[in-house]
Amino acid sequence: ITTDLHHGCTSHHTGTSAAAPLAAAIYALALEANPSLTWRDIMYLTVLSSRAYAIPSNTQIVQNAAGFNVSSRYGFGLMDAGLMTW
Secondary structure, three states, rough: OEEEOOOOOOOOOOOHHHHHHHHHHHHHHHHOOOOOOOOOHHHHHHHHHOHHHHHHOOOOEOOOOOOHHHHHEEEEEOHHHHHHOO
């Protein structure tokens, strides 16, 4: 439970305020597992290890210039810490 923008209590924490620290933690785990990763490695691992099945089916998906499917709202999908650190 945390406080929300109206200074009340909430049990939900969503959006970029929740996503950014989770992504940072996953990147930290990946770098701990393999300290020699470069920023390009991290970008590539993010794309390859993200789970597109987590994107709602009614979301528009396009193929980017590199041939990967991406959503303007959900990116490449749900990040998978297990795959990024394997």
